[in-house]
Amino acid sequence: MPRFLVTYHGGSGMPESEEGRQQVNAAFGAWAGATGKALVDPGAVLGASRTVSAGSVTNGAAEGPANGYSILDAADLDSAVDLVRAHPFVGRGGSLQVSEAVAP
Numbered sequence: 001m002p003r004f005l006v007t008y009h010g011g012s013g014m015p016e017s018e019e020g021r022q023q024v025n026a027a028f029g030a031w032a033g034a035t036g037k038a039l040v041d042p043g044a045v046l047g048a049s050r051t052v053s054a055g056s057v058t059n060g061a062a063e064g065p066a067n068g069y070s071i072l073d074a075a076d077l078d079s080a081v082d083l084v085r086a087h088p089f090v091g092r093g094g095s096l097q098v099s100e101a102v103a104p
Helices: 018-038 077-084
Strands: 003-010 039-045 066-073 094-101
Touching: 003 077, 018 039, 018 066, 066 077, 077 094
Parallel strands: none
Antiparallel strands: 003 066, 003 094, 039 066
């Protein structure tokens, strides 16, 4: 089954209050539970990063640095996209880029 990398871009970040962080974590937990075995790696929040490129932006590239990731198994790209449509990160103003991992 194909594997897909989901990178998280933008969004409002983690709330400062403990209650807000608990709500974000609960929403992510509900989404993760709904994906079942398709969620291979729930991922992590990413820290500082640097981007290396040849000075151009390719079609489909996400705007802004990735600030988190998840890894999914899905039958195809459309199925992977369907799995992230209800992701709570999108509801917080972020976007998710879904990319198929292509074996060499």
